[in-house]
Amino acid sequence: MKKLTLIVALFCTTHWLFANNGTNRDSIRSFPMNEYVYKSGNTNNPSADHSKFAILQQPFASAHDATAACLSCHTERDKEIMATSHWHWRRSEKLEGKGVVSLGKANIINNFCIGITGSEATCTRCHIGYGWTDSSFDFTDPLNIDCLVCHDKTGTYKKKPGGAGYPAESVNLNFVSQHVGSPGRENCGVCHFLGGGGNNVKHGDLDIAMLDCSREVDVHMTTEGENMSCVDCHITEKHQIPGKVYALSSENKNRTTCEQCHTDKPHQSTILNEHGLRVACQTCHIPEYAKANGTKMIWDWSTAGRLDEHGNPMHENDADGNHNYLSIKGNFVYNDHVIPEYFWFNGIANHQLITDKITTIPVQMNTLYGSYNDKGTHQKSHAPAKIWPVKVHRGKQIYDTVNMTLIQPKLWDKESGKGAYWTDFDWNKAAELGMAACGLPYSGVYGFVETEMYWPLNHQVSPASESLKCIDCHSRPNSRLASLNDFYLPGRDFNPIVETAGVSFILVSIIGIAFHAFCRIVFGGKCKIDNP
Template identity: 30%
Template sequence: MKKVLATISVLFLLLTFSSATVFAGKPASDRDGDGYLSTVDCDDKDATINPGATEICDGVDNNCDDVIDEGCGGCTPVSEICDNGIDDDCDDAIDCADSNCTADPACSTCNPIPENCTDGVDNDCDDAVDCADSDCSGDPACSSPHSGLLYQDYPNNCMACHNTQFNEMADALHYTWVGDAPDMTNQPGTQQGKLTNALNSYCINILGDWPVCGSCHVGRGLRPDDAQADNSNIDCLMCHNADYAMARVRLPDGSMGPSSTDPAVLNGYLQNIAAPTRQNCLKCHANAGGGDGIKRGDISMSDITNTDPDFDVHMNMGGANVACQDCHAFINHKVTGKGSDLRATDHAAEVQCTSCHAGMDSGTGHTDAGLNRTDADRHIARVACQACHIDEYGKVPTEIHRDWEFHHDGEPADGVSGPGHPYSEMAANLTPVLKFWNRTSHNALLYETAVLDPVTGTYPTSRPNGDINDGKLYPFKYKTAYQPKTVADDVIISVDTFDFLKVTGDLDTAVQSGLVNMGYPANEPYELITTETYALLNHGIPQAATIDCAQCHSDFSVGSDNKLDLLGYKLKGPKAQVCNQCHSDKKLPRTQDRMHGHLQKGSGIGCGFCHSFERPERGLCSPCDPACVSEFVDTTPYDHSDVCN
């Protein structure tokens, strides 16, 4: 305001001087009563401005010597005036951009001033902050927008520019750990996820153990459903700086962050931001279940530096060097794709092999590519790419059984030897279990009644749904666990893993604590049962040249219950009965090529002639089709009601 008044005063004096010929006879005055006449007082309307006044650093010529703020030697702080366009308190923030002005009425609405490209404030009121403002496109600070960021200001300095991204992440499964589960056939209308009700054959459930289980959460320490957890709890460095991800630990105060206190190291994390790397992703995903390779079986920390195309042809540093997000695309921070044992769906789209391998699902793709694999093209409709291309998993040893009765070193989990990880039976170079999967699953939830499978003698915690007539063939990791269940109502108990892993190491104590966490009395009777789980295999694909059809088609002996028989491909009846519907007496061919030479005869004999299923997409002659059935049935009639009804 003083500056405005001073300006008006100068204009007034100029007008006075320019009109001297008209008002030359007007006498001098002292209108502000400060003892100085208007002929020497540069502002005769302000008694604080006159030749005898003391110069202060406020942007005004207080002593009328035609020099503003002389002798100040730089900025001298006074209280910030919120509407004068001056940095009065010398903190590099002017007027409403100064935090001291947040309560000033003058700042109740945005007061446009030129954009300051480094203060985190929308100075010019155009809804673009700092380097996001086009006015800052030429500012040196925006050529490397993170170069001046300080870890001590994290994450507020990130939120200043990326508020939209923080809001997206707050709604993404990587942060919420719970969401809609349309692909689950048990309680599909219930929100499901690791944060609340997911139950498995590894650490069972998160209940009671946020400190350990939450160590891989992309938050800064609080549960996402904590009342105190706002967007500042999101730890964007966990995905956007690989070194930070590897260094992050649970700190003594319960927060998550690096243990280093060196400002140069900490600032370096914030000043070197990049898209996620395999290192960011694998820090958590490879170590799921308690250690490298334990849970998934098809990924490990070795994938970070792998150069062997047969270890993983995609994540091969010397070859394709595919990044995780090249397949798992992120849409507004929601990730594409998921495994069979994951409950909530983040982004509904699926990872498609044909995004890179275009045309391989056309029905002639393998042949067109010169691979001489017409048989592979016949499989496309019913066999997923992974079923043929993943012939082995556990290239880094993976867990195939967990026993809560013992610790990792084989000592009894009775508290005597102290806390530790439950016993893990590890194995390597395993053959996948093939199952038909229709992309839905039955994955156990906390408090559900556990149901014994009389065929396997186990209690399933994750089962892919499907059969030979419903879904495609996929490869899975199979594992079991020995864990506790209530006797009275058959509910799998969420062992208090914090107590087991970090405090007592006593299974009985950890079960009692887990029962209390679940709302049961501590002395609720329990027993140990064997559970089982299947997990989809998607990684660890070798070079295509290593794929051998014999991995499935090596044994066609009748009545042997070989791999294909167990999947539902078994002959529908005794050899004589099946073959003699067309042949009077003939030995059964023992090779896949000879067996399926029938496909080339006449209209092509349909699967239902010999098996209890059909493949209508093949356009073969169905035994239910009177228009062509006479081509083949010429000896003994056969009951095909199992495929015709």
């Protein structure tokens, strides 16, 4: 009986130690987050006063002249830039079942503004170059590089809408070129915050509010604390910027991770560190996204084209001021303080290319690979799959009902009558011109198909006090992980064998302890040994 009591006591003690974050050798070595403070050492101040350089004081006839002046001192930088995906808007990616594909913003299809082909002059407003109007753009000419969009420190540099990346006429190129420095969040954000046609439209976790936000919005970017810049995490070397957006990427490499600063054992609790083996940091530390401004969750292109009684395009907003209908784009649904959806993800993705046949509906614009069994000898990536928080954007967009492929329509032109949908509202003509620009066939028959696109979340990290608690996942029936049903999760799942065995063990333990106590009380006196 004593042995049984010892076994029960040992079991309970061990369970208590793990449940109450007991300390062992690993936790002693773990990273003490409550003692960790990071302060950005990047002041964004240049090492030289560019206003004193004579070459930057001469009049610039064009933006290309400003680039030539930059490269006269910063020699070889053009070669670095022209070797990046930021320049080419594509890179070689290995896709499962498709081999190595040249893939990127230049040619991929999404379920927001669909793609750039045929509308380059407006889309390349976010390109780090000048003059990309069509497929004839010269990627080998260093004078086409726009140095100022990333290095401007005046806040006055702006690209011209529909100007193929050229600066607006109001920009004083001399003034800007004399006041440059390391890229700040304003430089990155002008494209990455505003992608998709407005603030926080695409990512859901990248928002102009992060230029000056509270800790509740983002503990890293907050001006109340760390005040970090994008390049503090996306540490750049020779203009190669690490980081992946899986709307465009497919391989588990060149990623920016939490572990760069926080290590793989960031908690004093061993059991929390063990969670990190299969749960991404972001899952617990980004409990919601779109905290300051709404993000687009649904985009229905099929309703586009409705005009008012005077034949003019319409523009309707929701109660928060977000577009909920535009004649040129259709209906939208925005939401804020959104709870993510959760998926197993191993860092590898696939993509629906414009040449791929549609085989499933909704069409998966990008597929995030991973499962509970993606570990150990079954591992598909260099790291096991982890549970990851994801924004899912759902759309309805044009496709070829005969060829069963997605369509790239021509959306923009600076003049009406050129077949662009945003000016002429003719889907058939826009589809014909867009697919011709892609060099692909169009049957002449179109429809609209439901699509889904997946955006893993990485930004808008909450304070530790607002991170997920155990009950958020380990509960029934409101577990955040209810959709991940390929593994047994304690507290969420019911397994008759496990539940019966567990309850039985507890009951047997209680009965054993009670019986032992009864014996000690009833027979205790008779067990005494008289000492001589």
